[in-house]
Structures are given as structure tokens and as C-alpha cells.
Amino acid sequence: MFEKSTWIRLPRNVVVGHGVIDQVVDVIDDLHLQGRPLFVTSPTPREVAAEPIVAAFEATGVEPAIVTIETATFDAVERVIETAEAEDVSYLVGIGGGKAIDIAKMASYHLEMGFCSVPTAASHDGIVSNRGSVPDGDSRHSVAAEPPLAVIADTEILADAPWELTTAGCADIISNYTAVMDWRLAHRLKNVEYSEYAAALSEMTAEILVDNADLIRPGLEESAWVVTKALMSSGVAMSIAGSSRPASGAEHLFSHQLDRIAPEAALHGHQVGVGSIMTAYLHGGERGIWRDIRDALASIDAPTTAAELGIDDETVIEALTTCHEIRDRYTILGDGMNERAAREVATKTGVIN
Numbered sequence: 182m183f184e185k186s187t188w189i190r191l192p193r194n195v196v197v198g199h200g201v202i203d204q205v206v207d208v209i210d211d212l213h214l215q216g217r218p219l220f221v222t223s224p225t226p227r228e229v230a231a232e233p234i235v236a237a238f239e240a241t242g243v244e245p246a247i248v249t250i251e252t253a254t255f256d257a258v259e260r261v262i263e264t265a266e267a268e269d270v271s272y273l274v275g276i277g278g279g280k281a282i283d284i285a286k287m288a289s290y291h292l293e294m295g296f297c298s299v300p301t302a303a304s305h306d307g308i309v310s311n312r313g314s315v316p317d318g319d320s321r322h323s324v325a326a327e328p329p330l331a332v333i334a335d336t337e338i339l340a341d342a343p344w345e346l347t348t349a350g351c352a353d354i355i356s357n358y359t360a361v362m363d364w365r366l367a368h369r370l371k372n373v374e375y376s377e378y379a380a381a382l383s384e385m386t387a388e389i390l391v392d393n394a395d396l397i398r399p400g401l402e403e404s405a406w407v408v409t410k411a412l413m414s415s416g417v418a419m420s421i422a423g424s425s426r427p428a429s430g431a432e433h434l435f436s437h438q439l440d441r442i443a444p445e446a447a448l449h450g451h452q453v454g455v456g457s458i459m460t461a462y463l464h465g466g467e468r469g470i471w472r473d474i475r476d477a478l479a480s481i482d483a484p485t486t487a488a489e490l491g492i493d494d495e496t497v498i499e500a501l502t503t504c505h506e507i508r509d510r511y512t513i514l515g516d517g518m519n520e521r522a523a524r525e526v527a528t529k530t531g532v533i534n
């Protein structure tokens with residue numbers, strides 16, 4: 182008897198384009214979300230996007246509650262939950278980069294409330310996904326979170342954001358190549374659940390982005406359009422899989438470990454990009470695709486070396502040799518790299534000198 186079942190939760194409204202921030206009230210109306218919203222944001226996105234959205238709601242007689250988070254932690258999720266309960270809100274809107282959106286979607290999941298996503302940076306592929314990722318002591322789990330009912334991505338705002346945020350988003354997508362390699366390996370060796378559709382979508386998203394690298398240039402609003410669509414497509418792959426596996430393998434473990442040992446040194450997307458160069462080498466050796474990944478990153482101005490990340494060589498080695506411990510996720514790192522092997526991969530790929 183066939184007993185398998187799946188439940189894929191995807192956004193109902195996806196609104197992308199120039200000036201669409203003015204349509205947030207209409208999009209929420211279309212979803213029949215009523216009552217008071219809670220906006221979860223961080224300092225710059227608050228100014229850039231949250232304040233104008235507050236004004237638009239106030240003009241309709243609704244007074245949103247607002248909470249500004251500075252860091253992505255479980256304490257921040259707790260604070261948002263407490264604010265939601267105290268302010269008697271009925272749904273949440275995450276406005277900002279990956280951290281604000283993660284905190285909002287994790288709090289919404291706990292509160293069993295609707296969630297909408299308003300990215301202000303094309304810097305990460307969590308815009309649409311049903312996963313949240315925040316540090317937790319020595320580990321970093323990928324946890325279930327509320328996927329957005331709607332995404333409103335204003336390309337004018339995204340194109341105005343600092344350029345490195347967009348190149349970080351590109352690198353987060355390019356890292357899908359190695360994430361999928363790790364996923365397939367884990368499927369073959371450890372029988373990890375695998376979705377051919379999610380894997381294909383994730384790889385195709387990276388392929389399209391790389392093919393369109395010429396369109397990805399600073400000051401070009403079309404770049405924000407190309408990158409944001411890729412970020413959403415990658416998020417959909419995660420939602421289809423019901424896990425971050427299609428977009429997160431050993432290169433993400435490396436980045437998560439850097440976040441622990443060198444906090445705030447570089448952007449998430451940039452770190453996973455450099456990690457991806459090295460894990461591609463581990464998968465395929467000299468003849469593998471590591472040079473293609475490095476060249477794709479370089480072509481969109483993303484870092485390809487430890488120095489460009491602003492991280493010293495020894496920190497890279499420490500992260501490489503310890504990051505398999507961050508979570509129970511089988512990857513090409515297996516039960517861990519020794520120092521000599523780590524130094525060899527980092528040197529051969531030019532990540533360290």
C-alpha cells in the first residue's frame with residue numbers, strides 16, 4: 182500500500198517590481214488578513230521600508246505594532262512573540278534582510294499566525310522558504326518556520342541597497358551547486374530523503390543566475406529583478422523539499438561556523454560562496470567544478486578568498502576542521518577534515534595563501 186504524503190506550503194501572492202512597496206496594504210487585503218500587523222525589522226530596513234509601510238497602514242486606520250531586532254537569536258524570536266502577544270496583533274510582516282525575515286517567520290510559526298515577507302536586500306534565499314536558521318549555543322539547526330503568505334519585493338529598494346548585499350544573494354544561489362552534491366551524497370550513503378524536483382529546481386536556479394551574470398551589475402535595477410527571482414526560486418526548492426537541503430550543504434556549515442568563531446566578519450552569502458569553492462574541490466578534485474564556481478563568484482564581484490572575506494587563514498582552517506559538528510547533516514565533510522587536508526583544499530583553491 183502506498184502511504185507517502187507531502188504538504189508543500191508556498192506563497193499565494195508574489196509581487197515583484199519597481200515601487201511595489203506601495204501595494205503592501207492591497208496585497209494584505211487580498212489575503213483577507215485582518216486586524217493589527219506586527220512589523221519585524223532591523224534599524225536600516227526600518228527607515229527604508231518599514232516606516233513608509235506603517236504610514237500606508239495608518240492612512241487606512243490601522244496602527245501597526247513594530248519591533249526592531251539587532252541580532253538573529255532565539256532571544257530575539259522570544260521578544261517578538263512577547264510583543265505580538267502584548268500588542269494583540271493578528272499577523273506578522275518581516276521587513277529587512279535574512280535575519281529580520283528569519284526571526285519573523287520563526288515567531289509566526291510559534292504563534293500560528295500568518296506571515297508576509299518584505300525583503301529589503303537581495304542577500305539570501307530565505308525570502309520564501311519555510312525554514313529558519315539562527316545560532317543556538319554550539320550548534321545551528323535549520324528549524325521549521327512559517328512560509329510567507331505573500332512576498333512583496335520592491336526592486337527599487339533592493340537595487341538601492343549596498344551592492345555587496347546583492348552579490349551575497351548571488352553567492353547564496355551559486356552555492357546551490359555544492360548543496361545539491363552534498364544532498365545526493367547523503368541520499369546515496371545515508372538514505373537521506375531526497376527530492377529530484379527540489380534538487381533540479383535548485384540547480385537550475387543557479388544555472389540561470391550564472392547564465393545571466395552579465396545582467397548583474399551595480400546600479401542596474403534589472404539586477405535586483407534577476408537575483409530576487411532566483412532567491413525566490415531557491416526558497417521554493419527548500420519548501421518543496423521540506424528542508425534546507427537543496428540550498429544548504431557543507432558550504433553552509435562552514436559559513437555557520439565562521440559566524441561562531443568570527444562573528445559579523447562577512448555576509449552569509451559571501452561566506453557560503455567561498456565555502457562552496459572548497460567543497461566543490463572536495464567533491465570533484467582538480468577536474469571538478471570548483472573553478473567554475475570561483476569564476477562565477479568573481480564575475481559578480483563576490484569574494485573568492487579568505488582575504489576578500491576579511492577573515493584570516495587560520496580561522497578558515499579552524500572552521501573547515503570543526504564545522505561538521507555544527508549539526509547532524511551528512512555532507513562531503515563526513516566525520517570531519519583533519520588540519521592537513523583542510524590546509525590542502527584551502528590552498529589549492531586559492532582561498533588561503
Ligand SMILES: NC(=O)C1=CN([C@@H]2O[C@H](COP(=O)(O)OP(=O)(O)OC[C@H]3O[C@@H](n4cnc5c(N)ncnc54)[C@H](O)[C@@H]3O)[C@@H](O)[C@H]2O)C=CC1
Pocket residue numbers: 223224225226229253277278279280281283301302304305306307308310311312313314315338339341342343346349353419425448449450
Ligand atoms: N531561512 C532561510 O532559508 C535562510 C536564512 N538565511 C539567513 O539569513 C541571514 C543572512 O541574511 P543577510 O540579509 O545577509 O543578513 P542581515 O539580515 O543581517 O542583513 C545584512 C545587513 O544589511 C542591512 N540591510 C538590509 N536591507 C538594507 C537596505 N535596503 N539598505 C541598507 N542596508 C540594508 C541589514 O540591516 C543588515 O545590517 C543569516 O542569518 C542566514 O542564516 C539565509 C538564507 C536562507
Ligand SMILES: O=C(CO)COP(=O)(O)O
Pocket residue numbers: 306307312313314321322323324353425426428429433
Ligand atoms: O542559508 C540557507 C540556504 O541558503 C539555509 O541555511 P540553514 O541550512 O541553516 O537553514
Ligand SMILES: [Zn+2]
Pocket residue numbers: 305306353428429433449450453
Ligand atoms: Zn544560505
